[in-house]
Amino acid sequence: MVKPFIRNHQYNLIKKQVDLLQKAANSVSDPKVVESVRYSAQSKLIEAFPEITDVQKQTLEQISTLRTTDEFQQYLHALKPYLTQLSQVTGNQLNKLFPKIKKLKAPDFTVIDFHYVTYLGWVDIASNKMFLVYPLNGQWVGIEGRYTPSNKGVCFLCNRHEEVALFTAVTKKKPANASPDYYKAIGNYMCVDSAVCNKNITDVSALETFVQKVTGYHIS
Template sequence: MTEPFIRNHQYNFMKKHVDKLQKACQAATDPKVVEAIRSSAIFEILEQFPSAADSQKALVDRIAELRSAEDCRKYLSELEPYMLEFPRIPEKQIQKLFPKVKKLKAPDLASIDYRYVTYLSWIDIATNKLFMVYNRDGQWIGIEGRNTPTNKKGYCCLCNRSGELSLVTAITKTKPANASPDYYKAVGNYMCTNSEACNKNISDETNLERFIHHVIG
């Protein structure tokens, strides 16, 4: 059996293309259009795995066999065993990422399905603080920001999907070369209030990486 190799955002990317194919099949779209959607899906998904082994490529190529909405649903279900889990992080390690936060309330780590996680995030309602944990090239990163609900729907800067948004403002740790000792700059972005929903939609890590770079370099 092929070892797990699909990260959460890659699974979401695949799901987005398979869902598009499913809708085309359900709508009885022109067969030529369906084939074009199918070919585009295979090509773009394979680009997500430039170092894929033959068995992994074969799994992607099975999209060529999908002929109905039911085929698409079964295919997505069959992908789940090939999903890589987000690295496990102990609660003590999370606390070390936020040394200045007293009585940090970490999420219930035991209840999380790590297959569907690109980043960990939770909100401390008492302090209106958002905490984010990300693993970049094997290194744990923690970001703390002020969380201000907007009570409005819009497009999240991380997953680029419409949903309830919060304005997340974090103080950047990077400074210009000639900055004064009291230099201060905050980075603000509109993000999904529900990070679980965001993780289920994020299909590209580019914006997440950009946000982290702006905050910590």
């Protein structure tokens, strides 16, 4: 039996490629074009899993055999048991991540299905702050920053046009010769609703780069 190996963002990528292939199969009359889309979809899935086993690769490559709407849906459904689950973050862990905040107002994470989570994010309107929590190298890392509401725009994490806010965080990383009052803020437009973002995100590169720049932690 194949062990879980698909992270949330990777499953979102699979769904995106399945959708593109299904649309091509249903609307394009030229078989060569459809086969080109089919090859592209399979290639992108394999590229997204650089360390998969041969058995896992065979599981993903089944996308190239899909023809009917039922087959596309069955393929996605059959992959769900292979979704990895993030460890659930606890209240104590959150308090340690944000020790300077005496009364941290966080959502109820016990009702979240962590199979479909890449990161945790929420807004505290009262304090005008936005929070982001991400499992970096197996350890939860927390970032807090200013929350500036905006109109719809492109989120730097999921690259989709959604309701966004400017998330500005002060970096903890300082140059070796920096003065004691050294200050540098990093800002990006980010989905206000992390649940929406977690459904859209297909790549964690931007997220991990942001976490690294703000926290100074090394990403292995």
